[in-house]
Amino acid sequence: MKLTRRRGLIAGFSLVVFVAVAASLAWGQLQRYALEPVAITVEATPITSFDTRDPAQLRFGALMFRGGLALTSKHPAFGGISGLHMEPDGAHFIAVTDRGSWLRGRIVYDSNGKPAGIADAELAPILGADGTPLAAHKWFDSESLAERDGMLYVGIERVEQIVRFNYRRDGLKARGEVMKVPADFKTFTNNKSLECLAVPPHGAPHADELIAVTEESLDADGNLRAFVLKGAATERFSVKRSDEFDVSDCTVLPPGDLLLLERRYSIARGVAMRLRRVPLAAIKEGAVVDGQALIQADLAYQIDNMEGVGIHRTPQGETVLTLVSDDNFAPIQRNLLLQFTLAE
Template identity: 50%
Template structure:
């Protein structure tokens, strides 16, 4: 539910020769001291407390386009996927609770079951990442497929196999496909299912289509769309809430982000989900094209949200990593077991 240690640092089998070998990369970080530069001392934003952030860069030509990530239970090691069909992993370093840099950076192409990069099949645009029991699941936009990787066994050299999915997923718009992918936690009524939500595949009421894949009750649901926000990612919090990261863009207003919290119990076939807003931010804050969201826990039991932006490999955009502490309804750090 909050990231698996085995998922993030499995070592795998001996590496093949050539370009498929995972490559160590230098990921450079510039700290973000204030989420709102206009009020540098302010820390609380909606239901979140700003812990710190980083602007990331690397001389490696394939670094960038980070679309989703999962942070391990220790809050430091992470695995991410990119628009170009690559894995990126590393370790977040800290001073106190504030992130200060990225160590042990690695990058590798995603491989299909035939051992070749998925890009050899014309597949790329990895937009969503989930983990469950040491397996990694990756949703590919445009081709509308979900791949399953035995990550605990083979790490960055694991090979993807197709996950059977609902036929409605194949009907999503080409560049507005699956952006959210989350395995339902053990003990929940949906245990064994994957929740997937499209970026902007709309139903007849112009709400965003979501899907329950596998599990006891597969089916289709919707997330109520408002204020031109589209879905970018999702993660499950320890308080049995599905957190949905959203972003919007217009040439006049620029980019904006929002996070909504939806009770897991409400995620059922046929539902129209709305939830409550935890935070919203526009270009006045330290954001970019925020696309990735992960949840982890500190040793003190605090719930930490890690967000990452997709720079689209653009010179005018940034790769930003942000961390917040989630507050409970009473305004205290969420630390439920």
Template identity: 40%
Template sequence: MVPTPVTASPISQFRLGSDETRFGKLEFLGGLVLGSSDALFGSVSSIRFLDDGTQFVSVLDTGHWLRGRVQRDPDGRLAGLTDVRITSMTDALGRLEAQKYFMDSEGVAVRGAEILVSYERKHRVDVYPAGDFERARPVGTVPILIPEGLLRANGGLETVVTAPKASPLQGAAVIVAERSVDESGNLLAAILDGPRKGRFSVAARDAFAVSDGTFLPSGDLLLLERRFNLATGVAMRIRRIRAGDLVPGAVVEGDVLIEATMADQIDNMEGIDALPMPDGSLHLILVSDDNHSVFQRTLMLEFRLDE
């Protein structure tokens, strides 16, 4: 397979016209504006880094896998992507990405020998074999615990993430809906397996929608949120949910780590992953979904989390 060529332009300032690097609990380290001559590149919905900290797996909401490797400059900053490949996803019946209703992939999580993918429209969490996921059909499906009738067609299972094994959730998979709400107006969510299996809710605030999440080594859950309206444009927020609060029946709120607006280098932010670094620090990598629009960008941003 021929690698997909990807260009990368550096982002040195997060806040436009400012050298400020501290934003809430995060320190901005740098970023990239990504592009490609391959028409399939874009629409990134989620990202997960593998154990070596350079290779990653993403899903595109067009029903494609995207995998590659990040490159860094001599100072350790993001410099580009290499070994990028885009391949079609297949469902259990062999249907390919051309059938959007079946293959609207929104979230991805890596758990041992499994890769979990959450889908909207045809709501489900499919399980792919990690060793051959690009060519394989799903080998199973994880029951989502949330009645499908409660999930909006375009606002359903945006997030799937797996907890660390050495955490209260003991490696469980967790899903959070983008805009689908319970009777109290809070976002639907569920712990799909493990000792705390059951449904919970995420408090909906300020018209933000959850677009992805990642667990920290402590078992705390970070939720990436986005908002768009014509009056104020795009906005982004990250909330931190404490591990002890993730129990069936709970309505979790969390603390805001950062909130960004059009004054900052953001776009339609859809993916987040936590990346432990060799020096013991914890970095967050965020990616955006350009919807294959000339008016949007595919961004990759990196922050250091102040613990």
């Protein structure tokens, strides 16, 4: 197939995806969130190659493809995975969905270390301080997730709030505590805000501080507004926006980088995702930070609406990145789980 024709097909498909996403926002309110903690069955179809044109290729930019899964479930609340936290063992995970549910489970690996399935999967409502589901109060657009000392922090778009949960103590029944956020959170662009939360570990720049980067709430120069949340001492900085990419999640890449997961929806150019590393040491009040792209991929690769990224290290010392996608509860999209190893 000629390159121009392939690009045309990708652009055409991206238009369909764009329309589906817009439509999902209209009827997404009808989607059920989990009403109580429930065990579910998740079916997983292995993805053995990332490049659909060259199954033998394993290296992509600075990453090596380990394997992936396409995930489905019959439970109506499964889908819309929008934020991910990997436990240190590299198997157990917890995620949030953009309809207001927790998703918890365990990645099963084959003898070669490739993802082979999902076990022990559970869904549960994300609860407010009163014990009722946040989604019931229209605080449902949970898009970002970070962990600090056993506490989970969830960023909720549209209401522009961050809610804290004592997950280590209470598990999926944890009740949320609304954090105080800067007043200028209310100036974010609607549905373009709290897609990225991260907490650098002990010893890293900005250790134990909560970093937030907006999806596409722009400053006067067209860059992404970002914050280091320290209570009254909040620092404001910007992340350089380039090539029409917007932030969809983040994590910390040891020893000292903020790893940004980015996506692009463009009718003319198609759908794409990118991972970019930004030095934590460059983050200062008023700074505009930028960084190196580790990988960039379009629909010629096994991607979808990539919205979550987590990280762990293997006993052999490898750094593994786990990416998940948000299907928007749309039948033409997929819930993907992809794993890469840092090649450096």
